Amino acid sequence: MSDSKEKYLKSLEEINAVQDGFTEWNINPFLKRNLRCPDRGFGFSGFTDVQQAVVPAVASGNNLIVRAETGSGKTLAYLVPIVNYLANGPFAYDPTAPTKKDRSQGTFAVIVAPTHDLAVQIHEVAEKLTKPFYNIVCTRLVGGADSDNEKKRLRKGVGIIVTTPGRLLYHLKQTANLRANLAALRFLVFDESDRLLDMGFKQVMREILDRLSELSDATARQTLLLSATVGNELESFASSFEGSWKHVLMDDKGDREAYKLPESLKQEYVLIPARKKISTMLALLAAPSSVKSIVFVSTIDIVTYMEKLLNHLTTTATPVARPAEIFALHGNMPSPERADMVMRFSKAERGVLIATDVAARGLDIQHLDLVVQLDAPADVTTYVHRVGRTARQHAVGRAVLFLLPEVEEPFVGALQDSDIEVQKLNLERLLKTSFKKDHRETWYSIQDTIEDIVGKNTELLESARLAYSSWTKAYTVRTRAMRKIFNMHSIKTSGKLGTMCASFGLKESPTEIAAALRMKSEKERRDREAAAKREHMQKHRKNKLGTKVGKGTRDDRRIGMESRPRGGKVKRL
Numbered sequence: 001m002s003d004s005k006e007k008y009l010k011s012l013e014e015i016n017a018v019q020d021g022f023t024e025w026n027i028n029p030f031l032k033r034n035l036r037c038p039d040r041g042f043g044f045s046g047f048t049d050v051q052q053a054v055v056p057a058v059a060s061g062n063n064l065i066v067r068a069e070t071g072s073g074k075t076l077a078y079l080v081p082i083v084n085y086l087a088n089g090p091f092a093y094d095p096t097a098p099t100k101k102d103r104s105q106g107t108f109a110v111i112v113a114p115t116h117d118l119a120v121q122i123h124e125v126a127e128k129l130t131k132p133f134y135n136i137v138c139t140r141l142v143g144g145a146d147s148d149n150e151k152k153r154l155r156k157g158v159g160i161i162v163t164t165p166g167r168l169l170y171h172l173k174q175t176a177n178l179r180a181n182l183a184a185l186r187f188l189v190f191d192e193s194d195r196l197l198d199m200g201f202k203q204v205m206r207e208i209l210d211r212l213s214e215l216s217d218a219t220a221r222q223t224l225l226l227s228a229t230v231g232n233e234l235e236s237f238a239s240s241f242e243g244s245w246k247h248v249l250m251d252d253k254g255d256r257e258a259y260k261l262p263e264s265l266k267q268e269y270v271l272i273p274a275r276k277k278i279s280t281m282l283a284l285l286a287a288p289s290s291v292k293s294i295v296f297v298s299t300i301d302i303v304t305y306m307e308k309l310l311n312h313l314t315t316t317a318t319p320v321a322r323p324a325e326i327f328a329l330h331g332n333m334p335s336p337e338r339a340d341m342v343m344r345f346s347k348a349e350r351g352v353l354i355a356t357d358v359a360a361r362g363l364d365i366q367h368l369d370l371v372v373q374l375d376a377p378a379d380v381t382t383y384v385h386r387v388g389r390t391a392r393q394h395a396v397g398r399a400v401l402f403l404l405p406e407v408e409e410p411f412v413g414a415l416q417d418s419d420i421e422v423q424k425l426n427l428e429r430l431l432k433t434s435f436k437k438d439h440r441e442t443w444y445s446i447q448d449t450i451e452d453i454v455g456k457n458t459e460l461l462e463s464a465r466l467a468y469s470s471w472t473k474a475y476t477v478r479t480r481a482m483r484k485i486f487n488m489h490s491i492k493t494s495g496k497l498g499t500m501c502a503s504f505g506l507k508e509s510p511t512e513i514a515a516a517l518r519m520k521s522e523k524e525r526r527d528r529e530a531a532a533k534r535e536h537m538q539k540h541r542k543n544k545l546g547t548k549v550g551k552g553t554r555d556d557r558r559i560g561m562e563s564r565p566r567g568g569k570v571k572r573l
């Protein structure tokens, strides 16, 4: 018997001798060991509830719709049966074969996620899970990455692809090797599938499905749709697929649009006037239990502003200073910077992440204690995913929703309609815990301090104006049902729009802000025109110079060109 075969059989014997929480599931021994051992992979003692339901359901060959609460372990619920299938079937280990990667058998699984960050995270889990199987190759295809590099990897052949809709469609159109390899497609997974059907993605998803049905046999593949918020729209989407569907609904909500949230999650709301928003947020972030927090806001400009403001507060001696590292995440950040930000925040022991809803779906941040929704969510579904970043896997977590009194208060009722109960936050207790002595005075004075800082700091002031302006625009973009609650007209008629400026630390009125922004953009336009004119003049001079020195040698010309910008004149020539 060869050495490698002997080693393989010995490992197999050792693994099979251990009875663990995965033994009864009849999965590949090396996969089982990877799930169990912390030094090799995950260090888990058994499957979570949703995994116990989904692993056998996938093995039975059905298309699946899976609804299970946030943080319940849906990622491994689909990855384990996929890797198990590959490890026991097409990529089964042959101890007598040379240990060279055999990638040529095709692409068996495509996993689609709505955001770049989530695709990166799923890919990391898939890589970790496939570690014992040298010939199962996973790759990720995401916007912002070098597409030529991706093409090279696809040419070599990959078993599992984790991707986002736009980038998948790009490669389906551009990369012949991928099209050929997809003949083997066995599993098609849409993670956060309800989000993938939202307006922005619907058309792309249709095109992806049409192309996939030309490339692979739809009857030979399983489609899995997963989310914590599977709704009726997803059901009708599923009915357009071939084959029958099995539902795995890990709650008692049936086909109602109601959601189950983790029991260890404490959900609160606070009706807070705009002028007290920042000081109340700071009180929450300063609470001893808020070691690692995420603050959701509605736009990129607000993320930018809040990041600047909090950094300013933590580096200057104001009464509200607190020594926490500030992180920021939004969709305009370059891909490597985003990935790095998520990784650093995930690893940090304490800190505050200010984010748009790019961070609302699927992100699995370790030990997150608090979710603050400084700006109300777009709808109930977004609420569920935002708060679901905490209290994952039975950990304790707290989520606080900020609502403007009267105007936004009906959102509490909308949550109740979806079986979500939120408690009113005890503000007095929070202020006492966070600000201790003179807590009310501190709470009041913070706003004055911030308005003072913002008024004196041009960078903060301009950023605050942009943040306010973007907030007003974002507020009007809601679904019809939500527009009844989050209604700009009601804000204006109740006279609250003026106070909204204060929620960004601005002393100015909406009209003054609009005028300042107009002036700024007018100045920027003039500066751009002046720069273009200067460039034009320089080119013109260059051309003239070129004609003048044309009689000399090429080197003369080059010297003339190089010397010109310094003095602004071509005296030497």
Ligand SMILES: Nc1ncnc2c1ncn2[C@@H]1O[C@H](COP(=O)(O)OP(=O)(O)OP(=O)(O)O)[C@@H](O)[C@H]1O
Pocket: 044, 045, 046, 047, 048, 051, 068, 069, 070, 071, 072, 073, 074, 075, 076, 227, 228, 361, 362, 363, 364, 388, 389, 392, 393
């Ligand atoms: N069997 C298990 N035992 C213990 N922890 C697990 C197990 N499976 C997964 N986890 C952990 O649970 C956490 C949540 O998993 P995952 O991100 O897959 O949740 P999810 O259901 O997809 O959440 P969301 O709906 O927010 O995307 C992760 O940190 C993961 O490592």
